[in-house]
Amino acid sequence: MTAPFFKFGYFNDEVSLIVAFILGLAFGFLFERGGFGSGRMLAAQFYFTDMRVFKVMFTAITTAMIGLFYLSWIGFLDLSLVYFGETFLLPQVVGGLILGVGFVVGGYCPGTSSVAISTGKIDAIVYAIGGLFGIFVFGEAFPYISDFFYSTPMGRVTLPELFGIDHGIILLLVIMLAIAGFTAADWGEKFMASKKEGK
Amino acid sequence: MNVKEWFHHHDHDNVRDGELTPMHYTNPYLIGLLLGIVLLATFVIMGRGMGASGVLSTVVAVTVEKISPESVQGNNFYMGYLGDGESNPLKNWLMFEVIGIVIGGFISGAIAGRNKFVIEKGPRFTNKKRLLFAFIGGSLMGFGAKMARGCTSGQGLTGGALLSVGGWAFMMAVFAGAYAFAYFVRRQWT
Numbered sequence: 001m002t003a004p005f006f007k008f009g010y011f012n013d014e015v016s017l018i019v020a021f022i023l024g025l026a027f028g029f030l031f032e033r034g035g036f037g038s039g040r041m042l043a044a045q046f047y048f049t050d051m052r053v054f055k056v057m058f059t060a061i062t063t064a065m066i067g068l069f070y071l072s073w074i075g076f077l078d079l080s081l082v083y084f085g086e087t088f089l090l091p092q093v094v095g096g097l098i099l100g101v102g103f104v105v106g107g108y109c110p111g112t113s114s115v116a117i118s119t120g121k122i123d124a125i126v127y128a129i130g131g132l133f134g135i136f137v138f139g140e141a142f143p144y145i146s147d148f149f150y151s152t153p154m155g156r157v158t159l160p161e162l163f164g165i166d167h168g169i170i171l172l173l174v175i176m177l178a179i180a181g182f183t184a185a186d187w188g189e190k191f192m193a194s195k196k197e198g199k
Numbered sequence: 200m201n202v203k204e205w206f207h208h209h210d211h212d213n214v215r216d217g218e219l220t221p222m223h224y225t226n227p228y229l230i231g232l233l234l235g236i237v238l239l240a241t242f243v244i245m246g247r248g249m250g251a252s253g254v255l256s257t258v259v260a261v262t263v264e265k266i267s268p269e270s271v272q273g274n275n276f277y278m279g280y281l282g283d284g285e286s287n288p289l290k291n292w293l294m295f296e297v298i299g300i301v302i303g304g305f306i307s308g309a310i311a312g313r314n315k316f317v318i319e320k321g322p323r324f325t326n327k328k329r330l331l332f333a334f335i336g337g338s339l340m341g342f343g344a345k346m347a348r349g350c351t352s353g354q355g356l357t358g359g360a361l362l363s364v365g366g367w368a369f370m371m372a373v374f375a376g377a378y379a380f381a382y383f384v385r386r387q388w389t
Contacts, residue, residue, distance in 0.1 A: 004246025017295045019244060024299020026237045027249055031300065032307035034230040039319035039333075041224075043388040046381040052227040057356070059231020060238060064360035067239035076243075083247045084358055085348050087365030092354070095347025096369040099340050100376020103351075105384050106336015107319060110344060111251035111352040113337075114297055115304025120316040123333040128255070130337020135252075135259045137338070138345040142276040149346065158362040170362060 003077040028115050037115040039107030039123060046104050048188035055182060062178045069171055087154040094148075106130065222311040238360060245292075248357025251300070252350035253293045255341065256280050261288055276345070321388045332387055347372075 002008065006016055034056040035041040044050035071077035103109055106127045108116055113131070116124030142149070160167045224230075241249055260280035264271045271277040282288045308314040320329040344350040347369050349358065355373065358366015 003243045005244050007246040016245065016292060017290070020292045020295035021299040023237065023241050023244075023249070024296040024301075025303035025306075026299075027234070027296070028300035028303025028305075029307040030230055030234045030237065030303075032304040032311075032313070033225050034227065034234065035224050037304055037308060037313065040321070040388060043381075046377050047385065047389055049389070052224065055227035056231040056234060057351075059228050060234035061356060061359040063232050063235025064238040064242070064356075065362065067235065068242060068360060071239075071243065081246050082242050082361060084361045084363045085354075085365060087363065087368070088348065089365065089368055092347045092365045092369045093372045095343045095345070096354075096372025097376035098343030099347060099350065100343075100373040100378075101380045102336045102339030102341075102343055103373065104336070104377040104381045105387075106333050106340055107388075108336075109251075109340060109351040110255060111249075111300065111350065114251060114300045115308075116319075118301040118305040119308035119314045121319050122316060123318045123320070123329055126330045126333040127337035127340075130334035131252070131255050131341040131344075132259055133334075134338035134341025134343075135256050135345055136263070136341075138342045139259060139263065139274065139276050142274055145346075146275070154364060157364045159364055159367060160362060162364050167362075174362075 001075060001078040003071065004081055007078075007081045027111075028118070031112060031115045032119060036112040037119040037121065039116060039121060042109075042112055043104060043107050045185075048185075048192045051185035051189055054185055058178045058181055062175060065171065065174060069167060084156065086156050088150065088152055089154055090152040091149050102134075222313070235360075238356060242360075247292075248353065248360070249296060250293050250349065250353035250357065251297060252341070252344040252353065253280070254297045256345065257288055257291065257294065321386070323389075324387045329387065332384065 005011065006019075011019070031037065035052050036056075041050060042053050045052075045054045068077065068079065068082075072079040099109070108124055108127050110128075110131060113124045113127050117128060138145075154162075159165075160170045163170070238249065241247070257280045260271065260277040263277060264281060271281065280288060282291075305314065318326050318329055320326070340350070347354055348365070349355075349369070351370075351373065354363075354366045354369040357363075359370055
């Protein structure tokens with residue numbers, strides 16, 4: 001095992017900040033190329049008029065997922081050293097629902113609003129200010145909602161572990177789900193386009 | 200080249216009859232593939248994924264501490280973003296990553312001729328209402344992201360690729376919430 005490089009001490013904290021900046025540049029560039037800098041483009045996926053954001057997002061997840069599996073399988077990457085948060089099912093589902101409503105009302109999510117702001121979208125600036133306010137409200141309310149915040153803990157758990165199914169099988173299922181999603185997205189776009197023409 | 204020019208910069212290819220026509224977006228699957236490779240590189244190099252909303256949380260926690268230091272004491276949410284008090288909490292990995300995202304987005308937009316000061320909305324909606332909706336949506340996002348322990352970047356992209364149960368549950372909920380509510384704000388976008 002040689003990766004993750006940082007966890008094996010190949011470079012220090014100071015260097016990791018430079019790495020963060022360089023990776024951020026790549027993310028930002030690709031986000032903008034993906035259409036994430038436009039609130040209209042982001043919202044379009046919720047009306048099936050243009051599904052490119054959905055396609056970009058799920059292609060990215062699937063690609064990284066396959067890469068992780070492969071690199072860990074050949075013994076290059078120690079997956080147990082890759083950090084991700086513990087699952088608290090109920091608060092994460094409720095938080096997701098709230099964020100989803102905020103997404104279609106506000107037009108962005110935190111990462112996409114960063115590239116929307118830097119490409120001049122004024123509504124994205126207002127959105128980010130709203131984001132700060134929402135986090136402040138959460139912070140002030142935290143003592144009262146912390147019981148719910150820490151409810152339904154499941155630890156650091158993955159889908160293969162939860163269902164007791166082999167990692168590779170889950171991978172295949174996700175790939176099939178993604179292909180089905182892309183097909184449905186294309187179909188939705190065509191349907192909405194023909195509906196518009198028919199008017 | 201000054202800032203104003205950057206926002207109106209475009210290649211000759213983008214000019215049609217003197218009007219600025221932004222470059223077409225690249226194929227979504229190609230961009231998704233490249234994004235996935237950069238995400239994979241992040242895992243391999245750092246042993247962690249990307250994130251975004253954590254930066255806003257740090258800004259809020261630092262501000263609240265500045266204004267009323269006693270109110271953050273005993274609040275585990277704020278304390279989690281303030282670090283051990285030894286180093287500046289604003290000097291962290293996510294902060295540098297998000298600065299990169301902002302600049303990377305700007306560079307891409309400048310090359311494609313998409314950097315422009317606008318308010319994004321559908322044709323039937325007023326600017327005032329759009330900005331109000333942006334604020335409300337942003338507030339919901341901020342609250343929801345903190346409840347979910349991350350946003351579309353940290354839980355969705357990162358948790359999704361790592362097959363995290365919480366990440367997938369979160370992402371399904373985001374799409375469920377957005378599709379269910381889309382009808383009520385359709386005048387804003389369509």
